[in-house]
Each structure stands twice: as structure tokens, then as C-alpha cells.
Amino acid sequence: MRNSFRFFIIAIALVSAIACGGGGSPAANTYYLDADGDTYGSAANTTTAASAPTGYVTNDDDCDDANATINPSATEIYDSVDNDCDGSTDEGFFTFYKDGDLDGYGDAANTTVAASAPSGARSQSPTRAA
Numbered sequence: 001m002r003n004s005f006r007f008f009i010i011a012i013a014l015v016s017a018i019a020c021g022g023g024g025s026p027a028a029n030t031y032y033l034d035a036d037g038d039t040y041g042s043a044a045n046t047t048t049a050a051s052a053p054t055g056y057v058t059n060d061d062d063c064d065d066a067n068a069t070i071n072p073s074a075t076e077i078y079d080s081v082d083n084d085c086d087g088s089t090d091e092g093f094f095t096f097y098k099d100g101d102l103d104g105y106g107d108a109a110n111t112t113v114a115a116s117a118p119s120g121a122r123s124q125s126p127t128r129a130a
Helices: 002-019
Strands: 031-032 047-048 093-099 107-114
Touching: none
Parallel strands: none
Antiparallel strands: 031 047, 093 107
């Protein structure tokens, strides 16, 4: 009778362990350090844990983890930096030439870079050859 009781207890423990995910530790995941606090991590600094440690996130999308203003949700600005981490720099900006004499051609010496044409500017090439 004693052996039957032990067998019964072992069987219940085994069934409980299987029902509760094997009774082992929770699955480990990879987390990425978010050094600048912008909610985007860096693939260069990782840790493995059951849950995210303080300062770590679940993505590695940050292209500059030392600057919180540079991340995938940032707006691209004209500054020779990939602000939005899409692999391109200053996309959406164009050189415009001031068309002071309104002849339809811009002045190569008077330019501005912007996302859309400022008043009195042309996107065409500078002054036509004489």
C-alpha cells in the first residue's frame, strides 16, 4: 500500500509539472539596452532574461542609442544625420534656387534647402547658359 501511495504522489507531481509548463524556468528572451531612453534599443548591447531588466527593451531598432532624438519614430530634418533610422540621410529635402527676375530659372548663388519650395524659389537648375 505504501508503494502505491508513493507512486500516486509521484504521478500527481509529474502531471502538475507538465500542466504548469514543465515546472522549469520561464523561457529566456533577448532584450536590448536603451541607453538614451527613447524606447528603442541597440543590437550592440543585449541581455537574455525571462523579463526585461530595467533600461532594456524588446527591439533593436535604434541607429544611435546615445541620442534620444534619433530613432525610428523621429522626423527627418536637414542636418546630414539619419534622424529616423531608415538608412537615408536628409531624404525629402531639395535645393531650391531663388528666381529673383521671374524668368523661370533660379540663381545658383542664391539657394535654400527645404522640403517644399519657399516663395519666389524654383526647383529648376540654376540660371540657363547665355
